[in-house]
Amino acid sequence: MARKINFRNNPFVRTSPVLSLLLLVCLTVSCVPGTGFGPFGAGGTPSAWTLKGVETRERLAVVDGTLIFLTRQDLRGVDVLSGRELWKVPFLPELRRSTLDNPWFAIARGAVVLVESPERYEPSVTRAFDPGTGRLLWSNGIAHGVTVTQDAVFIHTCDTNYGDCTTARREPRSGEVAWSGVPNPIGWMSASDHPLPFAPPTGRYFATDATRKGTVLRDAENGRRITRASARDWFDWYPVGSDVILFDSEEGDGFCPMKLSSFAGGQFRPKWKRTACFPLAGERIGYNPGFLHATGKFIGTDTRIATLTPRGGTQVLDLTNGDVLWRSAESGTPLDSDGAFLLTRPTPHQGPLTMLDFASGRALWTVPDPGLAPNDSRWRTVVNGGFTAVSEARGNDASVAVYETSTGRLLTRHPGVFKGAGDGWIAVVRFRGAREDLDFFFV
Numbered sequence: 001m002a003r004k005i006n007f008r009n010n011p012f013v014r015t016s017p018v019l020s021l022l023l024l025v026c027l028t029v030s031c032v033p034g035t036g037f038g039p040f041g042a043g044g045t046p047s048a049w050t051l052k053g054v055e056t057r058e059r060l061a062v063v064d065g066t067l068i069f070l071t072r073q074d075l076r077g078v079d080v081l082s083g084r085e086l087w088k089v090p091f092l093p094e095l096r097r098s099t100l101d102n103p104w105f106a107i108a109r110g111a112v113v114l115v116e117s118p119e120r121y122e123p124s125v126t127r128a129f130d131p132g133t134g135r136l137l138w139s140n141g142i143a144h145g146v147t148v149t150q151d152a153v154f155i156h157t158c159d160t161n162y163g164d165c166t167t168a169r170r171e172p173r174s175g176e177v178a179w180s181g182v183p184n185p186i187g188w189m190s191a192s193d194h195p196l197p198f199a200p201p202t203g204r205y206f207a208t209d210a211t212r213k214g215t216v217l218r219d220a221e222n223g224r225r226i227t228r229a230s231a232r233d234w235f236d237w238y239p240v241g242s243d244v245i246l247f248d249s250e251e252g253d254g255f256c257p258m259k260l261s262s263f264a265g266g267q268f269r270p271k272w273k274r275t276a277c278f279p280l281a282g283e284r285i286g287y288n289p290g291f292l293h294a295t296g297k298f299i300g301t302d303t304r305i306a307t308l309t310p311r312g313g314t315q316v317l318d319l320t321n322g323d324v325l326w327r328s329a330e331s332g333t334p335l336d337s338d339g340a341f342l343l344t345r346p347t348p349h350q351g352p353l354t355m356l357d358f359a360s361g362r363a364l365w366t367v368p369d370p371g372l373a374p375n376d377s378r379w380r381t382v383v384n385g386g387f388t389a390v391s392e393a394r395g396n397d398a399s400v401a402v403y404e405t406s407t408g409r410l411l412t413r414h415p416g417v418f419k420g421a422g423d424g425w426i427a428v429v430r431f432r433g434a435r436e437d438l439d440f441f442f443v
Contacts, residue, residue, distance in 0.1 A: 045412055047428075047439035049083030055436045059197040060420035060427050061107050063131040067427075067440070068105070068112055069420075075105060075114050077134055080425070083440060087134025092116055092125060106148035108172040108199040111137055113153055115146045126155060128175060138175025145184070148172070149202035152220070156184045167208075169223060179223035183208040195382070195422075201302060203239020205265040207246060217244060217268055227268035240303055240319045243271065262322060272322030276315075277308035299334045299342070300358070306334035306342055314344055316358065326361035336381040341405050343383050343390075349373035353390060355383075355408060365408025370401065382421040387411060387443050389426055391418040400428055402443060414441060 057070040066077045066086060075089040091103060103116040103124075112131050117124035126140040144165065145156035153172050158165040168180035205217045205226070217227045236247040240262070248259040262271040299306045303319050314334055315327040332344040332354065341364070342356040350373065354366045370392040372379045378398050382389045388405045391398065392413075400418040402411045416428035416439060426441045 045441060047441050048081070049440050051078070051083055051438040051440075053435050054438050056419060056429065056438055059105070060422075061197050062422050062425060063107055063112070066131050068107070068131060070103065070105065075103075075112070075129070075134075077131065080440075086132070089114070089127075089129060089134050089136075104197075106197045106199045107131070108148050108153065109151050111172040113146075113148050113172060113199075115148075126153065128153070128172060137173055138170075140170070140175075148199045150199045152178075152202050167223075169220075178221070182218060182223040201239060203244070204242050205239065205244050207237040207244060215246065217263075217265060226266060238298070238319070242266065243320070245319060260322070262319070274317065274322050276317065299337045301337075301339040304339075304358070306337060306358075308333065314342070314356070314361070316342075316361065325359075328356075328361055336383045338383045338385060338405075340385070341383050341388070343381060343388065349375070355388065355405065364406065365403075367401075367403065367408060367410075372398075378417050380418040380420075384421060384423065386424075387421075389418060389421045400426060402426065411443065412441075414439065 055072050057072070060067060060069040062068070062080050065080050067080045068075070068077050070076070074091060077086045077088075078084060079086055103114060105112055105114045107113075110131070111128045114127050114129065115124050116127075123142045123144050124146060126143060126146050128137040128139070129135060130137060140155055142157075143155045144158040147154040147156070151172065153170045155168045155170060156165060157168075165184045166180065167182045167184050169178040169182075170176065171178065202220050204220060206220050207215050208218055216225055218225050238245045238247070242265050243262055244265050245260055245262050248261070258276060260274045260276065262273070263269060264271055300316065304316055304325065305319060306314060306316050309315050309327055312331040312333075313328045314332045316325045317323070318325050330346075332346055333348045335343045335345055335348075335353070337343065337358055340358055342358045342361075344354050344356055345351050350369060352366050352369050355364045356362065357364060367390075370390050372391050372393045376391075376393070378391050378393060380389075380391045383405060386405060388403045390401050390403070392401050393399075397415070398417050400414045400416065402413065403409065404411055414426065414428045416430035419427040419429045419438065421427065421443075424443055426443055428439045428441065430437050430439060
């Protein structure tokens with residue numbers, strides 16, 4: 001049975017009167033020697049625990065009481081309440097000379113799927129582990145690309161010239177092969193309410209290249225082709241229930257502007273068309289021609305996503321029918337969303353942050369410019385129901401501001417570089433000379 005963690009009632013969250021007085025003093029005097037932080041970066045609560053000298057990579061996840069993350073040498077699981085190491089899986093020796101983007105992992109149906117490759121665009125090895133024990137569940141030989149969804153691992157292999165590529169579907173926990181020999185899917189998108197490294201939905205259908213004949217749809221359960229080829233190739237695709245939305249990039253910067261065409265999946269019957277700009281939440285890691293290792297993230301939910309209007313405003317589209325649910329009169333760029341709230345900014349790179357009600361577009365609160373832009377490696381945002389965490393910087397001093405999502409009330413501020421957050425927790429990295437420490441906080 002999955003272990004349920006009560007963050008609110010565990011001993012690390014309770015605060016004594018003496019500690020409360022100490023925290024009050026910390027509001028006016030820096031309590032972190034050597035960090036250079038005054039009131040801007042003073043920590044509001046002490047960390048539950050700290051991992052010292054651990055250089056973590058991108059993406060952290062809590063699964064059944066285990067915090068899972070990558071270091072420079074291994075995949076690791078620690079107890080979320082105490083920070084005690086539970087298990088460690090070293091990277092394969094021949095694959096340890098990796099770039100920042102490799103290896104990577106995803107959480108899918110009770111398994112941690114780890115993908116390792118020596119360089120960004122080179123063949124990879126896939127292994128799956130139990131999140132509670134680190135036990136090896138299965139492994140796959142050399143592949144040329146991997147896509148992980150909630151209930152499937154798609155392994156892509158090619159010939160030596162990358163000319164003939166096929167895909168096999170494996171079950172995440174058992175590794176059982178459901179089908180194989182199918183052409184590779186084109187790009188696979190998902191929404192920000194499925195935050196990485198948690199895998200996005202598989203969908204009922206997926207789109208593949210038909211080798212000079214355009215794009216075809218296939219049944220995700222058995223890989224069978226269910227439609228004739230379309231008259232054109234497409235850039236990406238997105239599952240919406242039994243429908244499929246195909247994207248085609250126009251002349252512009254990445255996802256702006258983008259043509260959307262919705263099709264009834266079983267018949268490939270056109271339903272609606274629209275053109276819009278799509279800011280992406282987070283990173284599109286591991287994408288190379290023909291393969292999408294880890295999905296990009298549209299901002300919103302499985303059926304409703306935030307886009308930009310032609311004049312730079314924010315709007316929300318209903319992907320079931322192509323309707324615009326609401327459109328803001330003022331300019332603003334969507335940054336992040338959990339499907340109930342939408343964080344925006346006048347431009348992606350500067351300006352105050354404003355939280356909107358995702359359903360209506362009503363402005364709820366605004367806070368000052370955090371002083372960081374998305375192209376800064378320290379930038380990160382998380383909108384997570386009860387709290388919203390945002391990276392901040394003043395000069396060389398970085399911190400994480402934590403706000404109550406519904407009101408914008410500042411809950412706390414932690415000095416350091418924002419590393420990750422989830423349901424009731426935040427992880428922050430602080431540098432002490434050459435050493436990197438990971439501080440873990442309950443919210």
